[in-house]
Amino acid sequence: DIHMTQSPSSLSASVGDRVTITCRASQNIINNLLWYQQKPGKAPRLLISVASNLQSGLPSRFSGSGSGTDFTLTLSSLQREDFATYYCQQNYSIPRTFGQGTKLEIK
Amino acid sequence: EVKLVESGGGLVQPGGSLRLSCAASGFTFSNSWMSWVRQAPGKGLEWVANIKQDGSYTNYVDSVKGRFTISRDNTKNSLYLQMNSPRAEDTAIYYCVKGGGSFDCWGQGTLVTVSS
Numbered sequence: 001d002i003h004m005t006q007s008p009s010s011l012s013a014s015v016g017d018r019v020t021i022t023c024r025a026s027q028n029i030i031n032n033l034l035w036y037q038q039k040p041g042k043a044p045r046l047l048i049s050v051a052s053n054l055q056s057g058l059p060s061r062f063s064g065s066g067s068g069t070d071f072t073l074t075l076s077s078l079q080r081e082d083f084a085t086y087y088c089q090q091n092y093s094i095p096r097t098f099g100q101g102t103k104l105e106i107k
Numbered sequence: 108e109v110k111l112v113e114s115g116g117g118l119v120q121p122g123g124s125l126r127l128s129c130a131a132s133g134f135t136f137s138n139s140w141m142s143w144v145r146q147a148p149g150k151g152l153e154w155v156a157n158i159k160q161d162g163s164y165t166n167y168v169d170s171v172k173g174r175f176t177i178s179r180d181n182t183k184n185s186l187y188l189q190m191n192s193p194r195a196e197d198t199a200i201y202y203c204v205k206g207g208g209s210f211d212c213w214g215q216g217t218l219v220t221v222s223s
Contacts, residue, residue: 034209036152043202043213044152055211087152091208095168096142096154
């Protein structure tokens with residue numbers, strides 16, 4: 001199984017900050033990496049597919065990059081509604097696996 | 108609008124059985140891989156199983172193999188998860204998800220609690 005490791009596990013930031021979350025795969029997954037956002041009590045929402053493809057209708061302050069084993073999710077200017085938990089996930093192989101999550105909190 | 112609505116969750120005893128259902132609308136269900144993803148209370152996301160468009164191919168996470176069965180009825184636009192011999196560690200919110208690997212639409216989830 002491919003193990004996905006996110007860092008940090010939690011992060012405190014302020015509105016307007018730029019933050020970066022990293023995700024490392026235990027083996028080369030090329031660009032088969034997705035990012036999700038989950039708010040408390042809600043289902044996750046797909047943000048980014050194929051490592052860097054922002055889903056339609058989402059603000060451009062979200063961006064993804066990386067390939068191989070190392071990936072990043074960047075939020076360029078945090079808004080209040082961005083405080084949530086973020087997960088990476090690989091769809092290179094079965095079983096599909098997620099990172100442990102990064103909880104982004106207001107400082 | 109794509110919509111996925113799960114049902115069938117609840118309290119089940121260890122070793123019992125439970126069947127989850129998911130009603131899909133707003134897209135061509137028969138053209139889409141479908142999956143179940145779960146989330147234990149206060150924990151992260153875990154993919155459980157997926158199924159090909161025509162139901163001919165399925166995959167499972169090792170921890171549920173031989174106990175859970177994913178299936179679908181394209182005539183009813185419905186996805187199912189038959190949970191046999193559940194264990195306490197299967198307690199979670201179960202999400203019905205559109206996609207086999209890229210999960211672009213999620214239901215609201217149904218809570219399954221395995222306890223005696």
